[in-house]
Amino acid sequence: MxxxxxxxxxxxxxIIMNKIINQLQNKYDVExxxxxxDFDDIEKYNVGKIxxxxxxxxxxxxxxxxxxxxxxxxxEKIINNQE
Numbered sequence: 001m002x003x004x005x006x007x008x009x010x011x012x013x014x015i016i017m018n019k020i021i022n023q024l025q026n027k028y029d030v031e032x033x034x035x036x037x038d039f040d041d042i043e044k045y046n047v048g049k050i051x052x053x054x055x056x057x058x059x060x061x062x063x064x065x066x067x068x069x070x071x072x073x074x075x076e077k078i079i080n081n082q083e
Contacts, residue, residue, distance in 0.1 A: 001030050001082055003075075006045060007052040008037040013069045014052040020072045028079050058082055 005021060007014035024030055035042055037051055047053050054066040056078055064078055 001028075001079060002033060002057040003030055004033045004035060004045065004055040004057060005052060006035045006037055006040075006042055006047050006055070011037070011051045016069060017052050020070070020075065023072055024075055024079070028076075030079065056082075 003021075003024075005017075007017070021032060025032060035045075037047070045053070045055060048067075050067050052068070054070075054075070056063045056065065063082065066074060066078075
């Protein structure tokens with residue numbers, strides 16, 4: 001599974017979520033692609049103004065998104081339901 005993380009250096013919620021993303025990488029076989037809201041071409045992802053955005057991809061298709069701050073359990077539920 002791949003998670004596309006769209007965040008910004010000026011976003012406090014994005015910084016808070018980094019710890020959870022690191023925990024997920026240590027616990028699960030997930031690939032994280034980090035994109036910067038301010039610098040990368042994210043138009044194709046149809047992202048609004050609320051950050052961070054986590055897009056879950058499996059077999060080259062988006063399965064769901066999480067927007068804003070979330071607990072690790074929210075991520076684990078999605079990951080475990082896809083295995």
